[in-house]
Amino acid sequence: MMTVQASADVVIVGGGIEGAAIAWALTRKGVCNVLVLERATIGSGGTGRSSGIIRCHYGVPSLAVMAWHGVQLFTHAAEILGVADGVGFEQVGYIVGVGPGDAAALAANVEAAAAVGIDTRLADPAEVAELWPAADLADFAAFAYEPRGGYGDAYRTCHAYLAAARQGGVRVRQGAPVARILTSGERAGGGERAGGGERAGGGERADGGERFDRGAGPGGRAIGVELADGSRIAAGTVVLAAGVWSAALAAGVGVDLPLRAQREQILLVAPGAPVGNVPVLSDLVGLQYVRPERSGDLLVGNSDHSRPQWVDPDAYPGAADPQYVERAVGRFAHRFPGLPEVALSSSYAGCYDVTPDYNPIISATPVDRLFVAAGFSGHGFTISVAVGELVADLVVDGDSSHPLIPAADFRLSRFAENAPLVSPHPYAAAGQMR
Ligand SMILES: Cc1cc2nc3c(=O)[nH]c(=O)nc-3n(C[C@H](O)[C@H](O)[C@H](O)COP(=O)(O)OP(=O)(O)OC[C@H]3O[C@@H](n4cnc5c(N)ncnc54)[C@H](O)[C@@H]3O)c2cc1C
Structure with a gap:
């Protein structure tokens, strides 16, 4: 041989x-x-295990620019990468909603992103309600919208x-x-x-x-x-x-x-009624994100990093914990009263490789x-x-x-210099994840 x-x-x-x-x-x-x-x-x-959400909504300007490069690549993947059927990019749009305490930071982040050429803007509740009719938007104070965002397939x-x-x-x-x-x-x-x-x-x-x-x-x-x-x-x-x-x-x-491994749990939820090709909704009040799946299910992920679950990346529970499911379903029910018949289809877990910042x-x-x-x-x-x-x-x-x-x-x-890379306009609710 x-x-x-x-x-x-x-x-x-x-x-x-x-x-x-x-x-x-x-x-x-x-x-x-x-x-x-x-x-x-x-x-x-x-x-x-990636949720594959494609957004440019980052407070760190270089990350926003890097994500914008990603949007161009995903949009033109068939030609650029020579893959006839693309890479699974669904350009359904991306919405991020925040509470009153984060509205000023949201506006600043949108302004900074638009200044470097990213297609993003503030959206009013009526527009978001039209895009996501099943959602109760009452506790949001402001929204940003990226019409060219969405989700893809990392694999x-x-x-x-x-x-x-x-x-x-x-x-x-x-x-x-x-x-x-x-x-x-x-x-x-x-x-x-x-x-x-x-x-x-x-x-x-x-x-x-x-x-x-x-x-x-x-x-x-x-x-x-x-x-x-x-x-x-x-x-x-x-x-x-x-x-x-x-x-x-x-x-x-x-x-x-x-680096540490932070376990994250993902739920696939049958919405009980067709929701259509809704945009990704990053909910920084309820601290979860939701996006459609091609199957008709909704993928529900966590944005609450206040109590990270540090794990051994080679040995951690592969399905969601019952308490987690209960909490996530409660948050989901609060946000989507228009979907009263939801059922859990499946769940899985993966690890973020997390740095201190x-x-x-x-x-x-x-x-x-x-x-x-x-x-x-x-x-x-x-x-x-x-x-x-x-x-x-x-x-x-x-x-x-x-x-x-x-x-x-x-x-x-x-890290040794104690000079972390941080957003100039962080969200109280989401830490440095945005
Ligand atoms: C649940 C979840 C949801 C996510 N959602 C999003 C999202 O919505 N949007 C987004 O932008 N990002 C998201 N991410 C993050 C994104 O998916 C990851 O940042 C990205 O996939 C990491 O890629 P990587 O190549 O760095 O690491 P990995 O995909 O982990 O690849 C590292 C590889 O190295 C291999 N390896 C390890 N040790 C060795 C060794 N000794 N020798 C040889 N090979 C080795 C491993 O087997 C592995 O295949 C998510 C991640 C998770 C877990």
């Missing part, structure tokens, strides 16, 4: 939507000798990114758990130098620039990875996009990623040529295309190519 190639210019650890988007973005920058290593199957982490999008990446030459290995990252000082190829060159990464380099030849940083330099079966793969650059599992791999090379880490690390894209804290789907581009920029050029998406916003060091 032929042995698999044991080197790549860039090894990406994790075959979720971020790893896939990064792989595709690298090919568009001419970096094609890329290997994606996935411990299980593609999209089997948070990606496969399909992940596969579409990877299909495009493969066209560019990217290789993908499933069932390939990475046990540790290798750094300079140890040999990437074990007994034999993997990749056949004098150094890890083979003869070619991911960035083509001087940076690769620079001396290793204080944390050494990433030179490849070792798989759970003991085999080694040499690489000029390692990108860690393994969701919440990134923390353990980073810790192995002395890099502290402040609920914003991602997309960053170089103290280990030279080791980059990380993790900690998406429940909003990594919409921004994924921009995440891929930012990581490709960091890998190849060392900085963001987009003036409205400063790399510094997402730097790992912000």
Whole structure:
């Protein structure tokens, strides 16, 4: 049997939507000798459990711009990604409603988003009532509306990114758990130098620039990875996009990623009467979000992060807890008195990979040529295309190519510096999730 190639210019650890988007973005920058290593199957982490809501309503301006890039991609996915039937984007619109204490912040966020070209505006209750006739809107003070938002399918999008990446030459290995990252000082190829060159990464380099030849940083330099079966793969650059599992791999090379797994429970509710293609409703009074499913059910998710449930991402209850269901159904009944005959169809749970400021880490690390894209804290789907581009920029050029998406916003060091990435107009009710 032929042995698999044991080197790549860039090894990406994790075959979720971020790893896939990064792989595709690298090919568009001419970096094609890329290997994606996935411990299980593609999209089997948070990606496969995503609610897929597509919104640009972020208080952090760079995130709003990144999400807007996502809207363009999802809208034109068939042409851009070459997938005939698109990626499952349902452009039903997105509405966020807030109570009186958050109305000023909502207006400020809408103004800031509109100023960078995002199609968003305030909506009055009559307009929202027409879009969502079954809802009681009495306790909302203000609404924002994004007609181009909606929901998509993170799993399909992940596969579409990877299909495009493969066209560019990217290789993908499933069932390939990475046990540790290798750094300079140890040999990437074990007994034999993997990749056949004098150094890890083979003869070619991911960035083509001087940076690769620079001396290793204080944390050494990433030179490849070792798989759970003991085999080694040499690489000029390692990108860690393994969701919440990134923390353990980073810790192995002395890099502290402040990530925790926050369990989230999702309900699928049969509404009892057809509701039509209603917009996504993000309810920051009742602290839940609701969107239609193609099946006719409604997907109901949680926006109350006041008491997060921290869990082991490899061992947590996979269905919703009865108390949670009771609370969520109560909130639902309050919001939708026009749907008195609801029934629970099914439920499941997934984990957000949460950072202390609920914003991602997309960053170089103290280990030279080791980059990380993790900690998406429940909003990594919409921004994924921009995440891929930012990581490709960091890998190849060392900085963001987009003036409205400063790399510094997402730097790992912000936590040690006590300079979290926060919204200038946060919502009292929703913390930093918006
Ligand atoms: C319930 C839920 C609802 C969500 N709703 C939304 C939403 O509405 N809108 C939105 O924008 N975002 C949403 N998100 C967030 C979004 O889905 C995630 O941010 C995104 O999917 C994360 O992608 P990822 O590639 O970073 O991580 P993951 O999808 O978790 O992928 C990481 C991959 O790394 C692999 N891996 C782990 N360890 C190793 C290893 N040692 N070696 C090799 N591979 C490894 C895993 O198997 C996994 O496949 C939601 C998430 C959840 C859980």
